Amino acid sequence: MQECTVNFVGFLSLLWNSAPDLLRLALIAMVPITLTSVGEVFSEKSGIVNIGLEGILLISAFTSLWAAEVTSSPWIGLLAGLGTGALIGWIHGLIAIPLKGDQVISGIGINLFALGFVAFGIMAVWKSAGYHQAPPAARVPALQTPLGDLSPLIPATILIAILTWFLLNKTVLGLRVKAVGENPEATDVAGISVERTRFFAVIYGASLAGLGGAYLSIDWLSTITKELSAGRGFIALANVVFSGLNPLLALLGGFLFGVFDTLALWIDTVSELKPCLPFAFHNFVKMLPYIATLAVVAVAIGHARFPKQSGQPYRRE
């Protein structure tokens, strides 16, 4: 057994020395949470709440790995993830919009379905119980950067967040999306289709979650397990609250959650720290993202202003 030689100051200097490393890890961990939350912000602006994000992450992680492996193309894998998200978003939209069903129940349904579907899917496709490694040909190639190898999806995520902000605040589409969330009747009377606008928003949002799922399995973690999403869909929901439905704040929040998500990984990489941390503390660090989630929701939810018709189906008569 080694002696612990790191005091608090030493810990801080370790932290400082590994800042570039931490930054890299946080950027990596940011992607799925940010993509998912930015998409959900867009969807929620239109009044459609989708708590099935966790399920979408998981199912898309599975379908994208499958597609990437079959075609040996990670790009097709990413498209498959997007498409899977879009399809699930369309189903959620179908339940929520024309059928006027309960959005919470539909979302829970997606999450429950994902658990069974992915566990079964891994078994059926790869004949292995709950685990499959992505072959190299299915993995998204990395970009060389000063920070080290990084996924192209990291800049893409930042661009998508900015693009979504632009869409919401500077375009005709954004005005309409916000209007159907606040007062669908007014939008209807103004001659804009509430159904089409909401469908677009929910599919847009779910597609981004689908892309996030693909990133998990064919990029960052290069594997599929039946717990791969590890609550990131729910953390994204918390991040949506944190952002107050602003895509740029969702990007910032995604990065912060990425930092927490990454701390546990980082602690493992620092050998000096090993003897200093009791096992329980290690587990505590693993809990950080979830604790941060709770704290953020507890503090931010009182201030967040959601659209007036959030979660409400629109009826004319």
Added chain:
Amino acid sequence: MSESLAIQMLSIQKIYPDGTVALKGVNFDLRRGEIHGLLGENGAGKSTLTKILSGLLRPTEGKIFIRGKLKNFRNPSDALRSGIGMVHQHFALVPTFSALENILLGQEGSSNLSRLQMSKARARVEEMMRAGGFSVPLDARTESLAVGVQQRVEIIKMLYRSVDVLILDEPTAVLTPVEVHDFFKTLRTLRDAGKSIILITHKLKEILDVTDRVTVLRQGQNAGQIATPEATPEILARMMIGHDVLPSIEKKPTQIGSAIMQVSHLRVKDNLGLHSIEDLSFAVHAGEILGIAGVEGNGQTELVEAITGLRPVEHGEISINEKNIAGQNPRQLYQQGLAHVPEDRRRLGMILEFSLSENSILGVHREKRFHGWLGKILWGKVGSHTWDLIKKFSIVASDVKAPAKSLSGGNQQKLVCAREFDKQPSLVVAAQPTRGLDISATQYIRDQLVHLRDEGKAVLLVSADLEEIFQLSDRIAVMYEGKFMGVAKPEELDRERIGLMMGGVSALAAPVGEAAR
């Protein structure tokens, strides 16, 4: 089909999904360049008819011709494309948007992905406002604007869409008399610029003031059409109501007794946390009906809620029979002799899914006479009690076990009144007791209120219906922004004075009349 008509609607029938037959084959036509009044009581079907015309609802049956062409609108944009725009009773504005964004919504540009071009739109809207002689602040959040201003935003919104038929659903309900005057000027300007306008109202005076022709609806059917110059208030009232005038109610002179309820220095907040009632004091005496008139939203609802224990009292006292009741809950209030006929009867007056029996004992269900051993409710006894009420109040109902929602609106309200008046109250608070009811139920409930007063009870009547206020009240108070503009006997008032007071102008010689006490 004649092409000189802007619009022709033939045998329009509308059955709502819940089975309500709102229109039973209505015909309607609109000429180009006219202001056409659509007159009818609450529930006559005016909103339904125009919502169909503007594409928001689809008719169950019937045909619509626009400039002679058969049209079948699937949604409001179809109607807008045909040049028909409607300003709804409840505004269709996005509260968090600026006025300009609201005006622009749906007309922003060619494609969804194009950038918002606010400055171009602003120039056009400003030009339109100059031409029309009215203006609104374009950058303020819409929810911060006064209702009268929001309404102008709505009208500009429609004009921005270059409609040539403008439908206005009860536009004056939210306006003060002065605003109405300006509003009518705007309408005439628009008509002279070639627009056709449908003006919905149930106010005779407005019809006579501003329209060129009138169509009258009564209970989902055509009740007549007339050119306005040939119309008189009596003719219109006859069409609208079916009688010449309302049969006046026999009112004995009563001996006004001691004060049953005394309100002093009352202060109450509204839902937004603003003071909606500020330092209000008045009394209601045994044997009198005190009628509170006023444009809705001037604190009447909050006053009733404070008195009936549904809203906290910030400051001041409310006493019934000299006991301060501020802060008591509705059950305690009932024991102090309060009966309440609430404004929103379907929400506060009854539980629609419950049976007539259950509804007939809501709130009095703790009384011993309905209970057996261990507090078991004796439904047999309750049932016969319900039948008693049904007979006494001539409620049309076949079965006490039927859900309350199976009754018509009038009979639902009669059931609420029956239950409340049966409490042997000393004070009855009735808020909008006949709103939306048919003539016979209205008449019946008004008779009952007078009857209670004749028995020496104190009655506080809150009503937006001036007819009702004048017909029933022994004293009339006009409420404006949480205060009484004045209290007077009906003989001391006329409609014009009341109208002025409702608009915030004091119109009594002495600000508080001799009747105020």
